[in-house]
Amino acid sequence: NAGVTQTPKFRVLKTGQSMTLLCAQDMNHEYMYWYRQDPGMGLRLIHYSVGEGTTAKGEVPDGYNVSRLKKQNFLLGLESAAPSQTSVYFCASTFRGTFKDNEQFFGPGTRLTVL
Amino acid sequence: QKEVEQDPGPLSVPEGAIVSLNCTYSNSAFQYFMWYRQYSRKGPELLMYTYSSGNKEDGRFTAQVDKSSKYISLFIRDSQPSDSATYLCAMINNYGQNFVFGPGTRLSVLP
Numbered sequence: 001n002a003g004v005t006q007t008p009k010f011r012v013l014k015t016g017q018s019m020t021l022l023c024a025q026d027m028n029h030e031y032m033y034w035y036r037q038d039p040g041m042g043l044r045l046i047h048y049s050v051g052e053g054t055t056a057k058g059e060v061p062d063g064y065n066v067s068r069l070k071k072q073n074f075l076l077g078l079e080s081a082a083p084s085q086t087s088v089y090f091c092a093s094t095f096r097g098t099f100k101d102n103e104q105f106f107g108p109g110t111r112l113t114v115l
Numbered sequence: 116q117k118e119v120e121q122d123p124g125p126l127s128v129p130e131g132a133i134v135s136l137n138c139t140y141s142n143s144a145f146q147y148f149m150w151y152r153q154y155s156r157k158g159p160e161l162l163m164y165t166y167s168s169g170n171k172e173d174g175r176f177t178a179q180v181d182k183s184s185k186y187i188s189l190f191i192r193d194s195q196p197s198d199s200a201t202y203l204c205a206m207i208n209n210y211g212q213n214f215v216f217g218p219g220t221r222l223s224v225l226p
Contacts, residue, residue, distance in 0.1 A: 004158075033213075035216075040123055040218055041218055042119075042121075042203065042216040042217055042218035042219055043159070043203065043205075043216040044216075045213055045214075048213065058213065090158055090159070092158075103161045103164075104161065104205075104214060106158030106159050106160065107158050108157060108158050109156070109157070109158055
């Protein structure tokens with residue numbers, strides 16, 4: 001049982017390049033989330049998904065796209081990377097969205113630098 | 116004003132000290148309150164949660180919620196160097212799908 005895994009762990013991009021971050025969970029969770037974490041800002045929600053085939057915008061969605069084609073995977077895409085997207089990206093999942101009796105499990109993070 | 120405020124620290128204490136970490140929030144709809152611990156270069160992990168005013172104890176950790184003041188606290192007794200981490204508060208309302216996190220407080224416990 002691997003929990004939540006993220007690929008890659010580190011990446012350096014040049015401005016304008018594109019990339020996809022992959023999140024996978026093996027806990028049969030319905031809800032999945034993408035956050036970015038910046039110094040002094042805490043975790044900010046980018047996009048989330050309440051089930052296979054669904055996605056929704058979070059607090060800071062601009063410049064990112066997501067897809068949830070399979071229940072266990074949640075992909076985060078950057079079409080044209082900008083230096084402002086330099087951050088640590090965390091994926092998380094929960095069995096259901098409402099908190100009661102649920103815990104949000106986090107992946108180990110992806111450190112992205114955009115030059 | 117941010118929805119959730121938290122003193123970023125860093126906070127340095129000697130081993131064995133009692134540590135108090137705090138968050139304030141502005142949205143009275145928040146009903147569930149959580150504390151996450153995040154070690155350097157790792158993802159956050161759930162430490163404690165509570166959904167009512169009052170205290171909840173788990174070993175050396177006590178979570179306290181005062182909904183009337185919109186204020187939550189985490190107390191760590193007999194702090195250990197292994198407690199050195201960033202502590203994030205988080206909260207959610209009854210029907211919300213999204214968690215709102217504080218910016219985190221970095222704690223160092225010195226041996």
